[in-house]
Amino acid sequence: MGTWSRREFLTTGAAAGLGVALGPGAPGSRAGAAARKIKFAGWAYNPQLVAENAKYFSQKYGIEVDYGPLPWPGYQETMETRFFGGEVVDVMYAFHPYRERWYRNGMIRSLEGFPGVDEYKKMMYPANLDNLTASDGKLVGLPYYTGFYILIYNEPMLQQAGLKPATSWEEVLAQCVELKRKGLSQFPYLPNWNRGGTGIAQQFMADCFSEGEYLWDADHNPTFEDGGVAAQKVLERWRDAYKNELVPAEILTKTSSVDAARLMWTGRIAYHTTHNYYLKRMAEPGSKDSLLAGKKAKMALNPGKTGITYSFTEQYVMSTKAANPESAWKLIAFLGGKLDNDFYVQRKWSMIEGLNAPYRDLYKDPQVKEALTQWCDPDIMEKQHEKSRGITTFKAPWYSEYDAKVAGLLQEIVRGDKTVGAGLKEMARLAKKLKKESA
């Protein structure tokens, strides 16, 4: 190998630098590339499937998609920082509590006016459509998937005790007391009280909705300050369950819903309330993770006065800086809609991961129905979906902070660190304070 003189080294380095500067990354060539290429990012959930979908889209429509998955922890922060740094990500996932913040701050744009938007609105469940609509009434996202809280029971355990699935929350607790007394389960009840972003705060809404308590008025003021319609009742029930050691205390330090669901996989728990899509991995035949595989874990309709549950919709949104909005819209319609009359991606998520689509038509799709039958009763799933609703308060700019902070407060109430009355007042005070600060 020969040696380089200093001059040779410097001239070669300069030439290489110039080459890079004038190459494909040079500013002059970027505008042309941007028109052909869509930058797409999302949190990493089955990124292989997303990459396959993106590849299929590129081949079919001739628009290149540069897909980059990001870790879920810190997803929001990363996307904001990238936006702040001037990077253009044309299409991205949005986590619903942060979506409004992105929209109000000009990071993402409305989808109104793109072809087919009005048809999509008609096809969706009203609760999901509301989730995807910003506070100004404009549609800002198409669905990645919708999730709603359901009641899951351990059928073999109930059968062993000679019990039928409970039809009221009181009956759930009474059965759990019996199961514990008989020694069939040390902790028979597992509400999703985890501390993460999709845990106890959402579970509280699901249980309240089932009793007819909707927590917020139209101006995003809390209605539960003095106990509300059923907020006090729900929290007192939770406290009793915890005090009587029906619930594993470990749930309070779990960091995510999947961690919570893993406790159910052990087969030692009788009732679990969580997002609907966790039922798939728990109950599908051949699931290696769960002792309740083969539909031993089943879904019951939500008990309570109304039986309504809490639902949310995660979504695909478009950057305000998207270089080619038409191409970006095409990708969004492909991922979250029915491009060329085919729910290609929505169907795949339903079948492969159990992520429900917010479109009524998909429940009638024979392929989806057959897949759902593997791990649940599709009719019950559809009925519960019909009986689900979200909240509009998540569109208030302060809500994401409230949502994060209230988890600790709710856990303190459950553990008895605070009385139910004082805890509810503190929750209401927190909401009012944040609302005032953001005004």
Add this chain to the structure above:
Amino acid sequence: MKGVAAVVVRPGRVATRAAIRGERLSDTCFALFLVWPALAAIFLVVVLPLLYSLYLSFAEVNLVRRTVRFTGLKNYALVFTDEMYGDSLGRTAYFVAAFVVETTLVGLGMALVLNQGFPGRPLLRSLLLIPWSLSRIVVGVLWEGILSSQFGVLNGILANLGLIDTYIPFYKHGFGALNALVVVYMWNQAPFAALLFLAALQAIPRQLYLAAQVDRANAWQQFRHITLPHLRPALLLVLILATVNGFLMIDLIFILTYGGPGNATTTLSWLGFQTAFRHFKFGIGAAILYTLTLICLGLTLAYIRLLYRSDGPAAGAV
């Protein structure tokens, strides 16, 4: 030699003071020329972010709108009047104190054992480093599997030995959860403390112990009057590192408790992280974390004063 104006600087060459000064100046310039890239890198990646984050602690930041508005001491006023800050400070103080004591004692104990000659010592010294070399995310996941009240190994062993009838929920009580975090973090960090102590132990001259034995000093007296004074520099380093690490620890909280149950394991670092990166209040988050920095700095100075108030074998060694 006082007053002599000529000094030999190189064999066979005599230089005046002025010449020496000139040469020194030239050396200094040359040295600066060599180190400026490193200094610039340090300025860019350490000093500048520190100054910027300090500025952020006096400002209101909207990341998406790219606005940074100076608000003076408002963030600090908000922090100090927040009940959560006071509670977290108390928890942090307990966590750091327990962690520093446990890490120091366990690290010292391990070092003393490994300083003795016994078969398998080299292997044991290598194994000692494994907990420290693991990523803390791995440590968290590992201990989650050990301490779980549903499928934890520890509960399984205790139940199989007939020592417990029902599994123990280690995180049920907030104080228990905080202590569980202390133990897990100590398990991760004590080996490094042991390594530092071991290096210091091996530097102690053997003759001192032989002389002490001639004077009929017992084991405790040897430890108290020979070992401990010689360990002072290592002890200072361990105390400073453990204190700073204790204050800054968030990764195990992230994996094991997420600040719960309730807010029972919410320390200042976790509160600052959550405020900045979950609530997107970067100014207030920075203010919380700067108070933590000041506490760390104060404690470090206190350690130095405490350990070096009198001259000893190791005074000034750090």
